Amino acid sequence: MRVITSDVLVIGAGLAGERTAIACAKEGLDVMILSLVPPRRSHSSAAQGGMQAALANSVMGEGDNPTVHWLDTVKGSDWGCDQEVARIFADNAPIAMREMAHFGVPWNRVKGGEQQVFIKGKKATITEDSVNEGLITARAFGGTAKWRTCYTADGTGHTVLYTMDNMVLQMGIPVHDRMEAIRLIHRDGRCIGAIVRSLRDGEILAYVAKATVIATGGYGRIYGESTNAIINEGTGSWLALQTGIVPLGNMEAVQVHPTGIVPTDILVTEGCRGDGGLLLDVDEYRFMPDYEPEKMELASRDVVSRRMKEHMLKGKGVKSDYGEHLWLDLRHLGEQHLKTKLREVYDICMYFIGVNPITELVPVRPTQHYSMGGIRVNKDGHAYNLEGLFALGEVACWDMHGFNRLGGNSLAETVVAGMVIGKEVAKYALQTDLSIELGLAEEAAQMERRKMDSLLNGDGTENVYEVRDEIGRILTKYVHIFRTGEGLQTAVDELKKQIERAKNVKVRTTAPGMNPELSTALRIEGMAKQAYTIAKGALDRTESRGAHYREDYPARDDSNWLNRTLVRWPDPDGEPVYEYEPVGLLDLPPGDRGYGGGQMIDMTKTVDEYNEQVDPGQTAKGRLSPSEATGARLPKEAWRAELEGKE
Amino acid sequence: MGRTLTFKIFRYNPTKDNDQPHIEAYRLEEIPRLNVFSALNMIREQQAPDLMYDFVCRAGICGSCAMMINGRPTLACRTLTSDLPDTIELFPLPFFKLLGDLSVDTGVWFREMGERLESWIHTQKQFDPEAQEERMDNATANKIYESERCIECGCCIAGCATAQVYPDFLGAAGLNRIGRFLFDPRDERGDQEWFELVSTDEGVFGCLGMMACDDVCPKDLPLLEVFAYIRRKVSGMALAK
Ligand SMILES: Cc1cc2nc3c(=O)[nH]c(=O)nc-3n(C[C@H](O)[C@H](O)[C@H](O)COP(=O)(O)OP(=O)(O)OC[C@H]3O[C@@H](n4cnc5c(N)ncnc54)[C@H](O)[C@@H]3O)c2cc1C
Ligand code: SF4
Ligand code: SF4
Numbered sequence: 001m002r003v004i005t006s007d008v009l010v011i012g013a014g015l016a017g018e019r020t021a022i023a024c025a026k027e028g029l030d031v032m033i034l035s036l037v038p039p040r041r042s043h044s045s046a047a048q049g050g051m052q053a054a055l056a057n058s059v060m061g062e063g064d065n066p067t068v069h070w071l072d073t074v075k076g077s078d079w080g081c082d083q084e085v086a087r088i089f090a091d092n093a094p095i096a097m098r099e100m101a102h103f104g105v106p107w108n109r110v111k112g113g114e115q116q117v118f119i120k121g122k123k124a125t126i127t128e129d130s131v132n133e134g135l136i137t138a139r140a141f142g143g144t145a146k147w148r149t150c151y152t153a154d155g156t157g158h159t160v161l162y163t164m165d166n167m168v169l170q171m172g173i174p175v176h177d178r179m180e181a182i183r184l185i186h187r188d189g190r191c192i193g194a195i196v197r198s199l200r201d202g203e204i205l206a207y208v209a210k211a212t213v214i215a216t217g218g219y220g221r222i223y224g225e226s227t228n229a230i231i232n233e234g235t236g237s238w239l240a241l242q243t244g245i246v247p248l249g250n251m252e253a254v255q256v257h258p259t260g261i262v263p264t265d266i267l268v269t270e271g272c273r274g275d276g277g278l279l280l281d282v283d284e285y286r287f288m289p290d291y292e293p294e295k296m297e298l299a300s301r302d303v304v305s306r307r308m309k310e311h312m313l314k315g316k317g318v319k320s321d322y323g324e325h326l327w328l329d330l331r332h333l334g335e336q337h338l339k340t341k342l343r344e345v346y347d348i349c350m351y352f353i354g355v356n357p358i359t360e361l362v363p364v365r366p367t368q369h370y371s372m373g374g375i376r377v378n379k380d381g382h383a384y385n386l387e388g389l390f391a392l393g394e395v396a397c398w399d400m401h402g403f404n405r406l407g408g409n410s411l412a413e414t415v416v417a418g419m420v421i422g423k424e425v426a427k428y429a430l431q432t433d434l435s436i437e438l439g440l441a442e443e444a445a446q447m448e449r450r451k452m453d454s455l456l457n458g459d460g461t462e463n464v465y466e467v468r469d470e471i472g473r474i475l476t477k478y479v480h481i482f483r484t485g486e487g488l489q490t491a492v493d494e495l496k497k498q499i500e501r502a503k504n505v506k507v508r509t510t511a512p513g514m515n516p517e518l519s520t521a522l523r524i525e526g527m528a529k530q531a532y533t534i535a536k537g538a539l540d541r542t543e544s545r546g547a548h549y550r551e552d553y554p555a556r557d558d559s560n561w562l563n564r565t566l567v568r569w570p571d572p573d574g575e576p577v578y579e580y581e582p583v584g585l586l587d588l589p590p591g592d593r594g595y596g597g598g599q600m601i602d603m604t605k606t607v608d609e610y611n612e613q614v615d616p617g618q619t620a621k622g623r624l625s626p627s628e629a630t631g632a633r634l635p636k637e638a639w640r641a642e643l644e645g646k647e
Numbered sequence: 648m649g650r651t652l653t654f655k656i657f658r659y660n661p662t663k664d665n666d667q668p669h670i671e672a673y674r675l676e677e678i679p680r681l682n683v684f685s686a687l688n689m690i691r692e693q694q695a696p697d698l699m700y701d702f703v704c705r706a707g708i709c710g711s712c713a714m715m716i717n718g719r720p721t722l723a724c725r726t727l728t729s730d731l732p733d734t735i736e737l738f739p740l741p742f743f744k745l746l747g748d749l750s751v752d753t754g755v756w757f758r759e760m761g762e763r764l765e766s767w768i769h770t771q772k773q774f775d776p777e778a779q780e781e782r783m784d785n786a787t788a789n790k791i792y793e794s795e796r797c798i799e800c801g802c803c804i805a806g807c808a809t810a811q812v813y814p815d816f817l818g819a820a821g822l823n824r825i826g827r828f829l830f831d832p833r834d835e836r837g838d839q840e841w842f843e844l845v846s847t848d849e850g851v852f853g854c855l856g857m858m859a860c861d862d863v864c865p866k867d868l869p870l871l872e873v874f875a876y877i878r879r880k881v882s883g884m885a886l887a888k
């Protein structure tokens with residue numbers, strides 16, 4: 001077996017992975033990046049709308065600052081996030097955007113003078129201060145107090161990823177693409193790399209490093225119907241779950257985006273509504289103001305998706321061959337706007353569903369979009385229970401999103417986390433020796449070879465694609481916008497069967513090389529088990545918070561559930577183990593989000609009592625001690641001046 | 648009644664002993680709004696489990712899925728079968744290294760192209776985290792973005808006569824990338840450096856200007872305009888010499 005060594009191994013060449021690699025290479029470390037696909041094809045490139053950062057250059061961002069951004073993020077998370085991590089994020093986001101400008105992103109800029117825009121669905125004129133002419137501008141997104149989302153038309157992920165990859169080229173960081181990490185190499189609580197399968201020729205290799213970073217993105221494709229790229233099959237989070245010791249956090253927190261197009265589930269960005277797009281029902285009636293008089297179409301995603309579904313359940317959906325949907329109306333934005341600032345959206349509608357958004361309504365419905373949960377890490381990005389393993393980006397539960405992430409906060413997270421966590425990874429690698437334990441690597445590789453052998457030559461009978469489709473069907477049916485105890489129990493029972501079926505898969509082709517069917521078969525156990533952790537986590541959480549909405553427990557319950565779910569899978573043939581930990585220090589006490597209209601059960605502890613148990617509570621669950629004390633980056637009650645200043 | 652489609656697909660697995668390039672035919676009942684992405688998945692899942700091809704975004708954004716569809720290089724994910732005849736021929740893109748069946752190695756080619764052109768902002772300035780960003784006119788930002796929209800799909804290279812003859816030719820995508828940095832005021836490269844990069848047979852002088860590339864580019868990049876700009880720039884540089 002070939003063994004390839006480096007100081008830092010980064011699994012994933014999306015924005016999170018590449019920014020980390022750059023941070024480490026800047027420290028003089030030898031970095032290796034792996035990716036399933038050429039870096040620029042990573043899912044980050046598909047992000048359209050933009051990235052949030054409180055630059056406050058546009059007149060519509062006046063008065064914005066990191067504290068306001070932080071407030072929006074904490075409320076958006078339904079108080080499920082780690083408030084300190086959200087703070088680290090909000091404070092660094094403006095720096096990250098400026099740095100990306102320095103690297104070469106052609107951000108859209110402020111144009112001085114009068115501009116025609118749409119605000120809350122109505123035409124309006126704003127006057128941009130010419131003093132800010134040429135600075136990075138912003139558009140509106142859901143759940144935000146200000147226009148804060150920086151963008152390049154509707155190709156933001158594309159330009160930012162291309163720019164980031166240009167930096168990778170400039171620094172000469174190698175990327176081995178068409179490579180899939182399939183198992184971590186670890187012993188006694190220390191990770192030393194990964195076993196990797198080449199998707200070019202099927203070769204099995206070991207990549208050994210001082211520090212291993214997982215930046216593999218989301219797992220949306222486990223749902224089948226998803227806005228995600230088809231490579232987002234949860235292979236990275238599976239690497240962690242498979243260890244049996246590293247927990248995944250909040251797997252039940254799954255975001256459903258209001259506007260996937262029907263059919264095909266391709267996303268049209270929230271920027272559509274940010275720029276003035278409206279949601280209409282079967283009577284072409286604009287229904288959102290009835291439900292959300294304040295934020296209307298621009299409440300947070302969990303709320304808008306829920307309201308849409310609610311409205312459809314009232315019989316107001318549009319029936320079609322592809323199921324029920326609603327309409328997104330962009331016509332009033334006009335040809336000029338749709339062909340420039342929303343050009344990808346225009347192309348997608350024209351090419352994929354033959355709808356011209358300049359003159360026609362776009363069929364949309366809520367579609368699985370983002371995973372708030374993932375590999376649980378401390379604020380340095382270091383995984384629980386496994387030294388030398390780091391995770392960031394969508395695959396991680398760093399946890400600035402809690403139970404609902406705001407649009408524009410994820411792409412921004414990847415870059416900010418890459419800056420912040422990248423430094424910690426570098427620090428760790430600089431003070432660690434390379435441990436090349438060939439025997440250990442060989443053992444790990446052997447386990448994968450045995451698995452392949454049984455898939456190819458065993459006496460299984462199941463077709464991998466049928467199992468995959470069934471898992472997606474179950475999740476989409478029972479673990480979606482509205483959840484009930486009964487439905488979730490069915491999902492758990494059915495998914496248990498899929499785990500058994502997954503063990504009994506037979507690959508029909510023994511073709512050498514990448515063997516696409518074998519590739520899928522190698523992933524199926526991880527997909528089935530992660531699906532199970534999502535459903536079981538949702539069943540056990542008897543409250544509603546953010547995207548996790550239980551019809552039978554409609555209230556957010558801060559007395560019992562102001563916590564984070566952690567799940568590990570120590571015995572591969574047994575049941576997963578669930579535990580709960582405090583969400584993190586509370587600075588902004590739990591309160592009303594200002595939209596969504598949910599009920600609340602107040603916490604019984606005081607905030608101080610809650611905060612006292614954060615450090616011991618998290619440490620008991622395997623959190624490695626971060627480089628600085630808990631709370632060091634959380635300025636106490638900075639929000640007070642903000643909220644009170646307004647009154 | 649729906650149509651029965653016949654897909655004639657180029658098959659070759661270089662990792663398989665004694666495999667020879669050949670064509671295989673697969674039949675499929677057409678369903679409404681079927682695109683080549685879904686059709687290939689159906690073929691793989693039901694008939695040819697070893698069939699190799701590349702899709703990532705399935706939304707016309709990532710550039711993974713370019714192939715020759717009835718002789719024309721284009722993105723398979725956004726090609727609807729309803730726009731095609733009953734018989735659909737699928738071949739891998741020419742020019743790029745074949746990995747198997749319809750899968751080619753565009754990634755490595757584009758990385759090498761980027762390295763050759765030093766596809767990054769050349770600047771002496773250091774990033775100052777405390778400072779406000781440097782200003783840029785929004786029109787300039789939009790102009791850069793127009794070229795930055797290239798998704799590295801390789802269609803333009805596959806459709807280019809020069810590229811088939813000169814393997815080192817930068818192709819439309821490469822020339823467009825030069826344009827992207829030429830437009831960018833942040834890039835401090837001087838005329839001399841640009842001149843050396845573009846005024847060769849691998850650069851603008853190799854281009855025959857018949858604009859097959861412009862015709863096939865799925866993102867409708869303004870290649871014509873960009874080439875004209877580079878040519879003007881180069882002749883200006885040559886005159887200045
Ligand atoms: C359609 C769409 C639009 C979006 N728009 C926005 C937006 O406007 N604003 C916003 O904030 N967020 C947006 N998001 C969310 C955001 O794009 C993602 O959360 C973010 O890009 C994730 O980045 P990442 O670096 O974590 O992962 P990715 O970009 O998904 O990269 C993952 C990388 O890991 C590699 N990889 C995966 N598994 C393995 C393995 N086993 N071995 C080796 N390599 C592996 C992949 O090849 C890839 O390189 C959008 C998401 C979608 C689906
Ligand atoms: S104009 Fe012709 S020769 Fe020049 S890049 Fe385009 S296709 Fe190739
Ligand atoms: S210029 Fe157009 S055809 Fe060529 S690689 Fe870029 S997007 Fe594809």
Ligand code: FES
Pocket residue numbers: 701702703704705706707708709710711712713722723724725
């Ligand atoms: S799969 Fe991304 S462009 Fe076709």
